[in-house]
Amino acid sequence: MQYHFDFTWLATYWPVFVDGAWMTVRLIFVGGVLGITLGIYCAWARALGPKILGYPVAVYVELIRNTPFLIQLFFIFFGLPSLGLRMNEVEAAMLAMVINLGAYSAEIIRAGIQATPKGQFEAGSSLAMTPVQTFRHIVLVPALQKIWPALASQVVIVMLGSSVVSQIAVEDLTYAANFAQSRTFRAFEAYFVSTLIYLALAILLRFALMWLGTLIFSTRRRAAR
Amino acid sequence: MPLIDIDALHKSYGETEVLKGIDLHVEAGEVIAIIGKSGSGKSTLLRCINGLETINSGAISVGGEQLVEDELHLRKLRLKVGMIFQQFNLFPHKTAGQNVMLAQQVVKKRRKAEAETKAREVMDRVGLGDKFDSYPDQLSGGQQQRVAIARALAMEPMALLCDEVTSALDPELVGEVLQVVRALAADGMTLLMVTHEMAFARDVCSRVVFMHQGRVHEAGPPSEIFANPKTPELRAFIGMAAA
Amino acid sequence: MTQFTFWDIFSNLLLATRWTILLSLVAFVGGGVLGLILLFVRIGKTWWLRRIVQGYTELFQGTPLLMQLFLAFFGLGLLGINVSPWAAAAVALILWTAAFLVEIWRGCVDAVPKGQWEASASLGMSYIEQMRHVVLPQALRISIPPTVGFSVQVVKGTALTSIIGFVELTKAGTSLANATYESFTVYGLVALIYFVLCYPLSLSARILERKMNAAHRH
Numbered sequence A: 001m002q003y004h005f006d007f008t009w010l011a012t013y014w015p016v017f018v019d020g021a022w023m024t025v026r027l028i029f030v031g032g033v034l035g036i037t038l039g040i041y042c043a044w045a046r047a048l049g050p051k052i053l054g055y056p057v058a059v060y061v062e063l064i065r066n067t068p069f070l071i072q073l074f075f076i077f078f079g080l081p082s083l084g085l086r087m088n089e090v091e092a093a094m095l096a097m098v099i100n101l102g103a104y105s106a107e108i109i110r111a112g113i114q115a116t117p118k119g120q121f122e123a124g125s126s127l128a129m130t131p132v133q134t135f136r137h138i139v140l141v142p143a144l145q146k147i148w149p150a151l152a153s154q155v156v157i158v159m160l161g162s163s164v165v166s167q168i169a170v171e172d173l174t175y176a177a178n179f180a181q182s183r184t185f186r187a188f189e190a191y192f193v194s195t196l197i198y199l200a201l202a203i204l205l206r207f208a209l210m211w212l213g214t215l216i217f218s219t220r221r222r223a224a225r
Numbered sequence B: 001m002p003l004i005d006i007d008a009l010h011k012s013y014g015e016t017e018v019l020k021g022i023d024l025h026v027e028a029g030e031v032i033a034i035i036g037k038s039g040s041g042k043s044t045l046l047r048c049i050n051g052l053e054t055i056n057s058g059a060i061s062v063g064g065e066q067l068v069e070d071e072l073h074l075r076k077l078r079l080k081v082g083m084i085f086q087q088f089n090l091f092p093h094k095t096a097g098q099n100v101m102l103a104q105q106v107v108k109k110r111r112k113a114e115a116e117t118k119a120r121e122v123m124d125r126v127g128l129g130d131k132f133d134s135y136p137d138q139l140s141g142g143q144q145q146r147v148a149i150a151r152a153l154a155m156e157p158m159a160l161l162c163d164e165v166t167s168a169l170d171p172e173l174v175g176e177v178l179q180v181v182r183a184l185a186a187d188g189m190t191l192l193m194v195t196h197e198m199a200f201a202r203d204v205c206s207r208v209v210f211m212h213q214g215r216v217h218e219a220g221p222p223s224e225i226f227a228n229p230k231t232p233e234l235r236a237f238i239g240m241a242a243a
Numbered sequence C: 001m002t003q004f005t006f007w008d009i010f011s012n013l014l015l016a017t018r019w020t021i022l023l024s025l026v027a028f029v030g031g032g033v034l035g036l037i038l039l040f041v042r043i044g045k046t047w048w049l050r051r052i053v054q055g056y057t058e059l060f061q062g063t064p065l066l067m068q069l070f071l072a073f074f075g076l077g078l079l080g081i082n083v084s085p086w087a088a089a090a091v092a093l094i095l096w097t098a099a100f101l102v103e104i105w106r107g108c109v110d111a112v113p114k115g116q117w118e119a120s121a122s123l124g125m126s127y128i129e130q131m132r133h134v135v136l137p138q139a140l141r142i143s144i145p146p147t148v149g150f151s152v153q154v155v156k157g158t159a160l161t162s163i164i165g166f167v168e169l170t171k172a173g174t175s176l177a178n179a180t181y182e183s184f185t186v187y188g189l190v191a192l193i194y195f196v197l198c199y200p201l202s203l204s205a206r207i208l209e210r211k212m213n214a215a216h217r218h
């Protein structure tokens, strides 16, 4: 039996993939920005904050890192409404991504904070800055710079992991493939197209994050001007 | 009343007692060199005065303000004394000028323009007016240390604590930093400096404090300390330093 | 409609956990063997073979595991093989695990100091002998903590196989949630079981790493 690949259906269905990819991009944008922000606060709490904050944050980080994202998503979307926390599927997906990336980036950023030379903290103290001021103005940016490649990788992982949000009917890139294959019965081709788009998104996202990194951290360029 | 008043200061790290009862009184405008062997507690003393270490017993006051171990009082104290470190500790992500402006803005709440005016003034004072927009990694060690001095001066402290400010420098860069310190001394700044530069101590300082095993072993004007050491330990130390 | 007690839910989930564990083991062992074979190619001397393995890892690391599962499920079908979700899940997870392990292990081989290569070469060892007696034993030691750490990703990765219809912990969870309307309890329990599976692995990876760092310093 010979199978003939058929992509002609793409002529009609390509807008579904464009919309899906756009949803995936929006998800990772919101998830990335808010997730890293959450990660910074949690990393601070873990590395420098009072123990009363550090312990609950440690529990949160371990809970998230040791359970599947899919279950976190289901828990938020199906489980939380019984506590009266109701949200639509896109909000649930974004919340799940923020919480997930928050935990992973907290660990990554914490490593950056802990790699900060002691002298930097002491210089801040000796200039009468508060610990929080020292963290915000002195420690944070070099710490982020040190771990930026690892953080970028994690954002890409979360973007790829977001393909499961189609399971709560978010109309993302995976949903597009599900939709197309249910109409065309060309399942392999449909998922193949989505896979290629994911690959392109992953490459683009990595480039974008690296570019953003040089923009934020390259002191050289600013100095040259 | 002395500007810096240290009474019966004790400091231990765990079991080991590093400072075993230090008494030191520094008048405004004095320039004091602290000398002594490695491990005698010189850095620890300066770090205690700056509140970077918690003390076990004794009292420290600066400008009449007692050192109390809470954040608010510590910060008040640190506004009165600046500290220069052996390793400069400049902020790598900020230009020289921004290094000098940062604490003025976030601690003293000076507006940006005001902080910049002050920063340019102190940068000129350390001879680096033209390096305002350079990043630390574009500066030589000597220049970095001078930025660190400018950064402390911008906070208008009553005294400066200098811990071996030239020890991390290549020999040819030591001179430019010492020159800045010399000028500060001439301007009447109160200086408390740990140094291995004996010639400089002899020239510039009004008093030399010799520390030995966590105590002030001998102190006096440089002429006496260097020409006529009374204790065998100081004699041995000077002999070593001269060799 | 039948009534489910808490214990009904819990025991059903535990029964399904067997499949999560079994699939994890298959993926990890199969991925480990394939990964080891690919590792030798990846650090071997033929540049175009190296490049192919590199492309393989980048492909699997640059696309969602869920897509890989779908492609395995439908792709094996195209080959005329009658695939069960179980077979598709195992194939996809093995390929995916191998891709990550190759990269992890290659990093460990790279971490062996260059002097070790030079010293063993100066003793007249061949490439294979250098590998076997000098480099790999050292790389193996370094590789243990990150490999244990990655096993956590494998266990969590098996959750996605529920989407192609393999009945393991997550799938049992969704079925029970639909039947009982107790989503909060059911998914809470599912999360807890995954945590109990994964946390010891995470913890031992961390302890092993700390031990190794400590040993390294002395």
Ligand SMILES: Nc1ncnc2c1ncn2[C@@H]1O[C@H](COP(=O)(O)OP(=O)(O)OP(=O)(O)O)[C@@H](O)[C@H]1O
Residues within 6 Å of the ligand: B013, B018, B036, B037, B038, B039, B040, B041, B042, B043, B044, B045
């Ligand atoms: N954080 C610390 N924990 C434990 N011991 C310390 C610590 N800092 C300093 N010490 C010990 O305290 C003693 C005094 O140290 P200190 O740095 O004050 O000496 P120093 O006179 O400045 O020496 P040097 O000339 O080498 O800088 C030393 O024996 C040192 O080992």
Ligand SMILES: [Mg+2]
Residues within 6 Å of the ligand: B042, B043, B044, B163, B164
């Ligand atoms: Mg010292």
